[in-house]
Amino acid sequence: MQPTLRTCLLAEVLGTAILLIFGTGAAVVDAQTHALGHGGVAAAFGLVVFIIIQSLGETSGAHVNPAVTLAFWAMGRFEGRRVLPYVGAQLAGAALGSLLVKLIAGPGSDLGATLPAHGPWQALGIETFLTFWLMLVIFRVTSGSKEVGMLAGLAISSTVALEALVAGPLTGASMNPARSLAPALLSGIWTDWWVYIVGPVAGALLAVAVDKWLQSREVVRKVAV
Numbered sequence: 001m002q003p004t005l006r007t008c009l010l011a012e013v014l015g016t017a018i019l020l021i022f023g024t025g026a027a028v029v030d031a032q033t034h035a036l037g038h039g040g041v042a043a044a045f046g047l048v049v050f051i052i053i054q055s056l057g058e059t060s061g062a063h064v065n066p067a068v069t070l071a072f073w074a075m076g077r078f079e080g081r082r083v084l085p086y087v088g089a090q091l092a093g094a095a096l097g098s099l100l101v102k103l104i105a106g107p108g109s110d111l112g113a114t115l116p117a118h119g120p121w122q123a124l125g126i127e128t129f130l131t132f133w134l135m136l137v138i139f140r141v142t143s144g145s146k147e148v149g150m151l152a153g154l155a156i157s158s159t160v161a162l163e164a165l166v167a168g169p170l171t172g173a174s175m176n177p178a179r180s181l182a183p184a185l186l187s188g189i190w191t192d193w194w195v196y197i198v199g200p201v202a203g204a205l206l207a208v209a210v211d212k213w214l215q216s217r218e219v220v221r222k223v224a225v
Contacts, residue, residue, distance in 0.1 A: 003059050009085055011060035013093035015052045016178055019064050020097025022048040024112025024183055028105045042168055046161025053153035065176040066090055071135050071204035075211065077143075087178075094182035102186050111183040113191075114172025120192040123171040127199025128206070130163045131175040135207035140214075175200050 003011075026044035030036040036044070049064075056062045061078075063069045066087040072078035101111055116123030137159045141152040164173040174180045180196035183189070 005082065005085065008060040008082070009089040011056045011062070012064060012086055012089035013096065015056045015060070015062055015064040016090045016093030017097035017100070018052060019045075019048055019176075019179065020094050020112075020182055021100055023179070024098065025101045025104070027112035028101055028109055031109065032106055038168060039165060042161050042164035042173075045164045045173075046157045049160045050153050050157035053156060054150065057153065060086075064090060064093070064178070065200075066178055067131055067176060067200035067204040068135065068138065070201060071139075071208050074205055074208045075139065090178045091181065094178035095185060098182035098186045101183075109187065110189050111187045112172075113183040113187055113189045114174040114180045114196055115189070116192050116195060117170045120195050123192065123195045124199045126167055126171045127174060127195060128203040130167055130171075130173060131200040131203030132206045132210070133203075134159050134163065134175050135204040136211055139207060139211040171195075175203075177201070 023045045026036055026041045030038075030041050052064060053062045061072070063072070063086060069078065069083055069086045069090070073080055073083050098111055102109070105111055134156070138156055141155045160175070163175065167173040172180070174196045177197045177200055180193065184193050
């Protein structure tokens with residue numbers, strides 16, 4: 001039996017809140033204690049994404065990211081009437097998660113805000129590429145014979161952790177408008193906020209185009225054989 005839209009939206013609210021609580025929460029804890037280090041924060045993001053996929057994936061798809069929802073719709077794998085409700089649920093969940101993180105944060109904390117290290121245009125390019133690769137991985141491991149549950153979740157969460165590890169110091173490695181907008185809203189730090197909407201959306205839509213091209217090449221190869 002397919003979950004109702006209400007059930008899916010509740011799962012998206014919960015999943016996105018958990019992403020912010022443990023992901024940005026790790027960044028806040030490290031800023032206060034220096035106990036986790038950059039690698040620990042990157043690992044926290046990867047681990048929480050894996051857990052969200054495994055626990056909520058069968059209910060809502062565990063998008064927890066407006067860019068992911070838009071990309072699935074553009075690929076024809078998600079109903080258009082569900083896009084805005086999903087995005088609204090993700091933004092609400094992110095705000096809730098960031099609010100709970102604020103309860104443990106010290107005065108003046110940025111709540112894990114994503115900020116460009118070397119200017120908005122470099123950050124835009126990085127966020128576009130990071131989201132492109134993440135979304136392409138998602139497409140490639142959640143279709144056809146490669147849709148293998150736990151291994152798909154592991155591939156996706158490993159990609160998140162790897163990208164956060166490498167690019168976190170440069171942009172915060174957001175790849176997710178909801179993840180960036182919630183800390184900005186609660187901390188009041190809006191520096192170059194548009195980068196974290198435009199970059200992820202552009203990257204996700206680029207992944208749609210590339211995956212469609214790859215699929216067409218696979219069909220041509222099969223026909224040739």
